[in-house]
Amino acid sequence: MALRPEPTAPFHSVQHALRILEVVAKHSSGVSDAAIARDTRLPAHHLAELLRMLRREGYVEQIADGAYVGGESLRLLGSGGSDRGHAVEAKLQKALTALRDSVGAAVYLGRYVDGELKITQYADGPGIPKVNEWVDFRSAAHAMAIGKCLLTQLDHDGRRDHLSRHKTVRLTSRTTTSEKVLFRKLDSQPATVPVLDLQEYAVGTVCAAVPITAGHSVGCLGLSLPLEHAHRLRQAAYTLNREAAPMLLSLTI
Known part of the structure; x- marks a missing residue:
């Protein structure tokens, strides 16, 4: 099976979204989309798409005159202490x-913490x-999409260290066992x-x-499908990549 998911750039979207939020934060009484466009220099169609995402996720709100102000999500995630966590x-x-629900697949949030793969949340x-x-995920990074995605974010020494503790054992006939x-x-x-x-x-x-990845934190978003739905993997992976921006934004703020 040869799948070539189309590349997207959630990282650039997040950078642009953060620029928008910086502009909104400077205008506590509200700022128009024209002023945001002027300050961020983002193309109109891209700005409109990002503002829709930020409204949907609760980072900005529109007041009576159509201007944008900070939303509830921005206030909560911008707070400190346990409330933010x-x-x-x-x-x-x-x-x-x-x-x-969007991709029709089980989805996961994976992190690389203290030298180990961890699935911190899933749906x-x-x-x-x-x-x-069936095999401890921590020992199977070499065979999992999430694990390989996390390993790609480590440097050479980090990967060597991981594989010195978790050998590339064969789990199925398709497992890559050669380091x-x-x-x-x-x-x-x-x-x-997307890594497959x-x-x-x-x-x-x-x-x-x-x-x-947010700052020095190594993380990834993953999905899984039963083999009988493998024909949907390409489109699901594309959607996963496209929808990664709101996740990354939550971790970045």
Whole structure:
């Protein structure tokens, strides 16, 4: 099966969204879309698309005269302490649930924390169950879309350290067990194209993942589908990549 998901750039969208929020933050009484366009120099169609996303996610609101002000999400995520932590977790879970419904697949938020792969949050449903963890995910990064996506974000020494603790054992007939081959695949993986797992971790399951790195934090967004839905993987992966921006924005603010 040869899949070539179309590349998108959630990172650029987030950078542009942050620029918009900076402009909005400077005008507590509201700022027009014309003024935002002037200050950010974003094309009208791109600005309109980002403002729709920011309104949908609660980062900005429109007041009576059509001007934009900061929204509830921006106030919550901009706060400090435990309130911010709970707000981020709730925001991410809501986004994962919406993404699950949008792509029709189980979706996951993966992190690389203290040298280990962790699935910190997920959303699944009837007919689209989460992957059965038949082998500890921490030991299977080399065979999983999420794991490989996280490894692509590590430097050479970081990958070496990980594989010194978790060997590239064969989990299915499709698993890459050669470290040399694995490193070559990781090095050649375009940052804006989803990483795929075509029955490498588990027979009967296909997966995709995209990076959502915020600052020094290494993370990714992933999805899984039963093999009988493999024909939907390309489109689902494209949607996953396109919808990564709101997730990344929640982690960045």
